[in-house]
Amino acid sequence: SQQGEEDPQALSIQEGENATMNCSYxxxxxxxxxxxxxxxxxxxxxxxxxxxxxxxxxxxLRVTLDTSKKSSSLLIxxxxxxxxxxxxxxxxxYGNKLVFGAGTILRVKS
Amino acid sequence: ETGxxxxxxxxxxxxxxxxxxKCEQHLGHNAMYWYKQSAKKPLELMFVxxxxxxxxxxxxxxxxxxxxxxxxxxxxxxxxxxxxDSALYLCASSPGTVANTGELFFGEGSRLTVL
Numbered sequence: 472s473q474q475g476e477e478d479p480q481a482l483s484i485q486e487g488e489n490a491t492m493n494c495s496y497x498x499x500x501x502x503x504x505x506x507x508x509x510x511x512x513x514x515x516x517x518x519x520x521x522x523x524x525x526x527x528x529x530x531x532l533r534v535t536l537d538t539s540k541k542s543s544s545l546l547i548x549x550x551x552x553x554x555x556x557x558x559x560x561x562x563x564x565y566g567n568k569l570v571f572g573a574g575t576i577l578r579v580k581s
Numbered sequence: 582e583t584g585x586x587x588x589x590x591x592x593x594x595x596x597x598x599x600x601x602x603k604c605e606q607h608l609g610h611n612a613m614y615w616y617k618q619s620a621k622k623p624l625e626l627m628f629v630x631x632x633x634x635x636x637x638x639x640x641x642x643x644x645x646x647x648x649x650x651x652x653x654x655x656x657x658x659x660x661x662x663x664x665x666d667s668a669l670y671l672c673a674s675s676p677g678t679v680a681n682t683g684e685l686f687f688g689e690g691s692r693l694t695v696l
Contacts, residue, residue, distance in 0.1 A: 504684065513585075513671055513687035514624075559624070561685075568637055569685060571616075571624040 475503070475560040475572035483578045490547040492575040494560030495540075501563045503536055505545050508557045508574070517545075517558075552581040584608045587672050587688035594662065595696050602657040602691045604672030611676060613655040614685065615647060618669040630655060662695045669693075 478493045494503070502521045506514040520527045520536045520543065527534045533546040547554055557574040564570070585606045594600050606613065615627040629637035630649040644666075646658040655672055669690045677683040 502683075506685075506687075511669070511690070511692070513587075513689045514673075514685070516684045516686070519684055563683075568626050568629060568639075570626070573621070573623045 475562050475570065477558070477560055477572045477575040479575060480573070481576040481578070483580065484550055486550060486552055486579055486581045488550055490550050490554070490577055490579070492545045492558050492577070494543045494545070494572060496562045497541065498564055500538075503543050504561045504563065504569070505534060506559045506561060508559065514559065550579045552579050555579045585672060585674055585686050585688040587691050589691060590689065591692045593694045593696065594659070596662060596664075599658070599660040601659065602670055602693075604655040604688055606653055606674040606686070608674055608676070608686060610674035610686070611652065612674060613649060614673040614675070615655065615657050616671040616673065618671055618690070624671070659693075664695050667693055667695045
């Protein structure tokens, strides 16, 4: 069953702009992860945020987690054409498997 | 190079064929996974092996048969598939066990087309 749902489904921005993607989930989680997938390739892990954390940074990535609203956001600052990809959130519920959402397709135009 | 290698990268098979997908991880991880990715659908978890034991079989049809001979290798045996089984099959590994998944490391996938 699907746990995380990303919003929007697709996003198109100009190079240099910021991109924000949101993820909502239904049940309590141990951690939430974000992954990137270039077309037809495998997924690459970006960042993991634990349920007791509220914000995490990694380079141009900023992830927030609001467990009261069961939501997370991924912000990519100063986007580049190379950031064009699909982005997925995945939730790890205690003692359970990692469940992925349907993803947000990001297109960065140069 | 992700440390997780999948072969073949592309496979075309008829509905009566028998083929296998192979996954190998060089990371010393404890858990290995098969996911199915179909167009415009979320990734579907198919099977999970933790310390070489199958711990998850997510209502997958019996025409898909996993095998984990050791902690570094995972196979997906395919037989009498249907056209709707055409998809990208992704293998992943993680350092933790299923109880504490942590980060997944994915292979590049095997693109399967069933004619």
